[in-house]
Amino acid sequence: MAMTVRPVERPARTLKEQIFLWEVWIGLVVTFRHLFVNLARHVLRALGLNVEPGAVTIQYPEDPAVLGKRARTRHRLLKREDGSPRCTSCLLCETICPAKCIHITPEESPDPRIEKRAKTFDIDIGLCIFCGDCVEACPVDAIHMDANNVELSSYTREDMIWTMPELLGDVPKLPRALRATRPASGVS
Numbered sequence: 001m002a003m004t005v006r007p008v009e010r011p012a013r014t015l016k017e018q019i020f021l022w023e024v025w026i027g028l029v030v031t032f033r034h035l036f037v038n039l040a041r042h043v044l045r046a047l048g049l050n051v052e053p054g055a056v057t058i059q060y061p062e063d064p065a066v067l068g069k070r071a072r073t074r075h076r077l078l079k080r081e082d083g084s085p086r087c088t089s090c091l092l093c094e095t096i097c098p099a100k101c102i103h104i105t106p107e108e109s110p111d112p113r114i115e116k117r118a119k120t121f122d123i124d125i126g127l128c129i130f131c132g133d134c135v136e137a138c139p140v141d142a143i144h145m146d147a148n149n150v151e152l153s154s155y156t157r158e159d160m161i162w163t164m165p166e167l168l169g170d171v172p173k174l175p176r177a178l179r180a181t182r183p184a185s186g187v188s
Contacts, residue, residue, distance in 0.1 A: 067148055072130045074147040075123050077167040085168060086142035089116040093134035093143060101127035102134060118164060125152050126160035 016022045034055070041054035058065055067073065078086045089106035107119035135145050154160050158176055165171040 065150070067150070071148070072132050072145040074125065074145070074149040074152060075128075075134070075162070075167060076144050076147045076169065077121065077164065078142055078144060079168060084111075085118060085121070085164065086140055087118040087121060088114060088140050088142070089118040090139060092137040092139065096133045096137040098131060098133065099127045099129045101125070121164040121167060123162045123167065124160055125162060126154075126157055 038054035041051055044051045045053060080086050087104070089104055091104055091106070094102045094104050101124040103120070103122045103124075104118050105120040106116045109115065109117040111117075130145065132145055134143055152160070154175065156176060162173065163171075166173045
């Protein structure tokens with residue numbers, strides 16, 4: 001069976017197409033159309049007319065962003081009824097994490113019904129890609145990503161590491177500089 005190949009002829013480009021001025025002009029027209037239409041809508045609504053609202057930019061610090069119900073935000077660890085961490089230190093979340101940002105140190109549990117528990121449970125939020133694999137892998141539903149906290153910025157890498165008391169909510173997350181000056185709990 002013989003194959004025939006037919007070359008595709010490309011149309012010749014004009015000067016207008018080669019220097020992209022026409023496409024730049026089209027982009028500017030679209031951008032300025034959006035600008036002036038939204039500006040007019042905002043002005044008309046400010047004057048009290050009932051018109052369709054213009055596009056709105058979220059004024060972030062004053063008005064926090066509305067997150068969806070299934071948004072994956074900062075991790076949190078859940079507790080049992082007695083207040084102890086629910087984590088059984090099976091290391092599945094640490095194993096499945098593609099970013100390798102979870103570090104767990106297991107220890108024997110004093111409760112005879114529980115084989116192990118987590119001595120330390122650290123998550124480096126600076127490395128985390130917020131994929132949710134750790135939540136899906138947990139057999140005892142000990143970790144969730146529904147804290148609705150998206151303000152995770154920090155000045156140092158050390159402040160991006162969340163420890164078990166901070167993930168449980170027992171200790172507020174403070175920058176390292178403030179932790180050094182704050183007295184220990186129970187000391188006045």
